[in-house]
Amino acid sequence: MMKQSMMAMIFTLMTMITAMTATAATLEEQLASYRTQGAGTFDPKAGQTLWTTSHGTDPEVGEKVCTACHLNDPRKPGKHRKTGKIIEPMAVSVNPQRFTDPEKVEKWFLRNCRQVMGRECTPQEKGDVLSYLGGL
Amino acid sequence: MTQTTPTNIIVWDWPTRLFHWLLVATFGIAFATSGDDPLLRVHLWSGFLFFGLIVFRIVWGFIGTRYARFSDFVASPAHVIAHIIGVLHRRPQRFLGHNPAGGWAILLLLGLGFLLALFGFLVLGGQEGYGLFAGLLTFAQGHQAMEIHEAICFSMLALIGIHWAGVIVESFLHRENLVAAMFHGRKRVENVAPSPNSVPTHAKLAIVIALGALVTPTVFLLSMDSKPLWANNPGLKITHTWEVACGECHLPFSPSLLPSRSWEALLAGEEDHFGDILALKPETKEALRQSFTGHSAEDEPTEAAYQINHSVQKNQTPQRISDTPYWRKKHRNIDVETWKNKDMGKARCDGCHADAKEGIFDDRAITWHAPFNAQSKQSPENGR
Numbered sequence: 001m002m003k004q005s006m007m008a009m010i011f012t013l014m015t016m017i018t019a020m021t022a023t024a025a026t027l028e029e030q031l032a033s034y035r036t037q038g039a040g041t042f043d044p045k046a047g048q049t050l051w052t053t054s055h056g057t058d059p060e061v062g063e064k065v066c067t068a069c070h071l072n073d074p075r076k077p078g079k080h081r082k083t084g085k086i087i088e089p090m091a092v093s094v095n096p097q098r099f100t101d102p103e104k105v106e107k108w109f110l111r112n113c114r115q116v117m118g119r120e121c122t123p124q125e126k127g128d129v130l131s132y133l134g135g136l
Numbered sequence: 137m138t139q140t141t142p143t144n145i146i147v148w149d150w151p152t153r154l155f156h157w158l159l160v161a162t163f164g165i166a167f168a169t170s171g172d173d174p175l176l177r178v179h180l181w182s183g184f185l186f187f188g189l190i191v192f193r194i195v196w197g198f199i200g201t202r203y204a205r206f207s208d209f210v211a212s213p214a215h216v217i218a219h220i221i222g223v224l225h226r227r228p229q230r231f232l233g234h235n236p237a238g239g240w241a242i243l244l245l246l247g248l249g250f251l252l253a254l255f256g257f258l259v260l261g262g263q264e265g266y267g268l269f270a271g272l273l274t275f276a277q278g279h280q281a282m283e284i285h286e287a288i289c290f291s292m293l294a295l296i297g298i299h300w301a302g303v304i305v306e307s308f309l310h311r312e313n314l315v316a317a318m319f320h321g322r323k324r325v326e327n328v329a330p331s332p333n334s335v336p337t338h339a340k341l342a343i344v345i346a347l348g349a350l351v352t353p354t355v356f357l358l359s360m361d362s363k364p365l366w367a368n369n370p371g372l373k374i375t376h377t378w379e380v381a382c383g384e385c386h387l388p389f390s391p392s393l394l395p396s397r398s399w400e401a402l403l404a405g406e407e408d409h410f411g412d413i414l415a416l417k418p419e420t421k422e423a424l425r426q427s428f429t430g431h432s433a434e435d436e437p438t439e440a441a442y443q444i445n446h447s448v449q450k451n452q453t454p455q456r457i458s459d460t461p462y463w464r465k466k467h468r469n470i471d472v473e474t475w476k477n478k479d480m481g482k483a484r485c486d487g488c489h490a491d492a493k494e495g496i497f498d499d500r501a502i503t504w505h506a507p508f509n510a511q512s513k514q515s516p517e518n519g520r
Contacts, residue, residue: 061411082411083386084478110415 001131003127026100027092027134036121039102047132054118064116074133092136099130147232148321149201151344155193156318159249162186167289187253188352192344193246197342203232209239217242223305230310230516232323238306240375241299248292257284268355371494372436378427381420385412387486390456390495391438392455393426395445399428401453410447440497458482482505 033044052072055064062068062081070078074090089095099105105126113121121129148156167183171174197206211219215236228235234242261269262278273281307314317323321415372390382388391399403421418426433445447462454460457468467482474480485492488504502518 006397023243058411080385082478082481083483084481089167108417111413114413114415 015054026102027130030041030099030102030105030130032125034127037123039122039124039127042127044128044135046125047128050121050129051132061115064118066112066116068116075136087133092134093136097135105130126127143325144322145325146321147203147323148318149204149492150321151192151196151341152200152204153318155189155196159186159189159193162189163249163292170289174425183253183256184248184352184355187256187355189194190249190253190423191351192348195344197246199343203234206243208236209236210243211239222310223249223280226309228306228309232325235306236301238299238302241295241302243294245292245299248295252285252288252292255288257279258283265439267494273330275439275442276437279442355458371491371496372431372438373425374431377420377423381414381416381424384482388484389437389457389483389485390493391431392433392438392441392495393444394432394460395427395434395448396432396446397453398455399432400425402455404413405455415499436495438495438497456482457485 034042044089051066051070051074053065057063067078068081069087070090075094077089078087079085080087088097090098094097109126113119113125154445162182162185165282166179167185169179169182196204219228219236223237233239250510253463257267258269258273258281259278260267261271262273262281263275264278288415303314325374372392374388374390378391398425402409403416403424406416406421433441433448435441438469444460447465448460457463475482489501490503491498491499491501
């Protein structure tokens with residue numbers, strides 16, 4: 001009995017570590033590519049601020065803020081505010097699938113930043129957000 | 137010629153009489169319920185019975201009693217012409233069974249009745265996706281079958297008119313009530329010694345009853361409540377690009393739900409897609425264009441595609457499925473509160489239709505039903 005649960009724990013730990021290192025690598029790559037585009041060091045605090053800052057209310061779509069669809073707590077699943085479709089958690093610690101596809105990441109930054117902030121995000125801002133979501 | 141006293145003999149055996157009046161009733165009921173959906177079940181039931189009766193009568197035409205047999209009343213064209221000339225001179229020859237002209241009317245009525253039911257099954261398969269022919273016909277073909285079904289029905293009505301005229305004229309010329317004869321089965325016999333009209337044997341009766349009892353429920357079961365026998369509707373396919381690019385924020389709507397000009401307009405307006413920005417790459421756009429070309433509402437064989445396409449005026453380009461007249465008509469009884477609920481908004485087709493992703497929208501796959509009092513506060517227009 002003891003032996004079995006020990007084995008299970010070790011196994012879980014090992015998978016967690018591999019998963020973490022795997023995403024960390026891609027996240028690192030992602031951040032590195034932002035740095036080559038001119039960004040400095042990344043600040044998770046700034047990322048959190050961007051995540052929760054409201055940019056006013058649009059009469060058609062509602063409040064312009066990332067958390068309208070994702071949540072204040074990125075470890076919980078969000079919901080597209082208009083279509084109701086469930087959005088899996090954004091925090092890498094609960095959802096290791098996140099930010100593993102650079103093309104997808106860029107596509108959504110393009111969409112969501114323009115929709116919420118009315119402009120594209122800078123490499124600095126993107127890196128801040130990813131280090132916030134990656135470090136939770 | 138030996139003179140015998142006039143007597144009455146049974147000409148129309150009871151199965152023939154029962155058949156006749158049941159056929160009249162089922163035809164009448166089916167005709168009266170041929171409108172739209174709510175009475176469809178009644179229409180189908182009477183149609184199936186009608187079909188069973190026709191099948192019975194064809195069998196009875198071979199094994200029934202003397203005057204019920206085709207061999208008794210299907211005459212050569214020469215006899216038919218001779219009989220009609222006789223009628224025109226007001227002294228037609230009298231027949232105990234059907235006269236030559238009447239016999240042909242019966243044969244034609246049976247043939248048309250058989251075709252009427254057959255095309256009914258085709259309509260059911262094509263338009264509703266039920267029954268023996270489900271999956272074999274497109275909705276548009278089902279629609280054509282419907283037109284033929286109607287044409288046959290009206291030819292039958294015309295023939296029934298002629299049949300009645302014949303009955304009235306002959307009744308008058310021979311001074312006998314032919315309508316009453318179809319109730320009690322008896323006719324007067326004067327000059328000729330009646331040859332005995334053999335009563336159906338138990339064996340014959342058993343066959344016929346078994347047939348009738350089998351045909352109707354079998355047809356009904358095959359047609360309504362079981363899945364189509366050899367046609368399992370796999371639904372419409374969508375391309376991988378479409379599923380990924382259009383399935384990120386909502387159900388990847390089947391391209392069959394809007395005409396291609398609408399999809400074209402949605403691609404052109406992707407920078408403001410109902411408040412969201414799609415930011416599609418040119419190559420993605422091209423792949424999406426290929427995904428809906430040939431698979432839009434104009435092209436697909438489903439009822440939803442056909443009805444949506446025909447409800448939209450040719451000079452209009454709706455950008456919402458929920459803006460098309462057919463969609464609105466079908467959902468007019470769903471109240472505003474439902475549409476305000478994000479989890480059950482208009483675009484959540486899959487919330488109420490289990491087969492939404494496949495683009496089928498079968499009645500049987502609807503998993504949500506309007507509450508009783510919804511009718512009073514309906515108005516899909518305000519429900520955005």
